[in-house]
Amino acid sequence: MLEVKNFTKxxxxxxxxxxxxxxTVKNGEIFGFLxxxxxxxxxxxxxxxGLIKKSSGDITIDNIMIEDNPLLYKSKFSYLADNPLLFEKYNGISYINFVADIYxxxxxxxxxxxxxYLDYFNIRESMVDDISSYSHGMKQRLAIIASLIHNPxxxxxDEPMVGLDPKSSFNLKKIMRDRADRGKMVFFSTHMMEVAENICDRIAIISEGKIVAMGSLDDIKENLSEDKSLEEMFLELTDVK
Known part of the structure; x- marks a missing residue:
């Protein structure tokens, strides 16, 4: 379980x-962060x-804090940034092997x-090419494969669907659901309300540094006494005009 407790930055x-x-993000669930x-x-x-330090609060994965055991803590997860930086002088297969060796x-x-995963993301023929020759979408697909290679x-x-073609986006959502069904955790941020509404078991909505709603979609609707779409509730809760 991922637990974020009284976190302030x-x-x-x-x-x-x-x-x-x-x-918290529980084993066996997809948690959306909106x-x-x-x-x-x-x-x-x-x-x-672990890219920035907390001002206060505790963050643990399976009751492990990064401050206590950074290597064990980091072995528990993979992180896909919204704009992943790859070693562009490597070719695709060398990069994946590099990541696999680390873990x-x-x-x-x-x-x-x-x-x-090469079939899932249709990148097999490009794995011998230098990453510098890849399009943004291809780099995104390679980064996704790298994040999955050690089965965290x-x-x-962080915004994983940006730049993906429809097939890759569909297959990533399928992978996320399959991982949760096998007892693993998926935590992701997105601006795509339809994606969050369709695949998340629970969500948290953050606005101006505070969580303004959290729970399943049905829980949030019940708490707000609203029968609206997630997008409509999101706009109201975050005062987006």
């Missing part, structure tokens, strides 16, 4: 980016993966997983 300039938020630009989504994700993935396991307990995705 305040920058040196005094800006309060995230204000005392708490949530909010407008500047709401605190990326700040929260960067704190979870100690056996040749048998990496070959089996890679063979499956927790998959953290």
């Amino acid at each position: 305040k920058y040196k300039n005094g800006k309060l980016a995230v204000d005392n938020i708490s949530f 909010g407008p630009n500047g709401a605190g989504k990326s700040t929260t994700i960067k704190a979870i993966v 100690g993935v056996s040749k048998e396991d990496r070959d089996r997983r890679l063979n499956k 307990d927790l998959l953290i995705l």
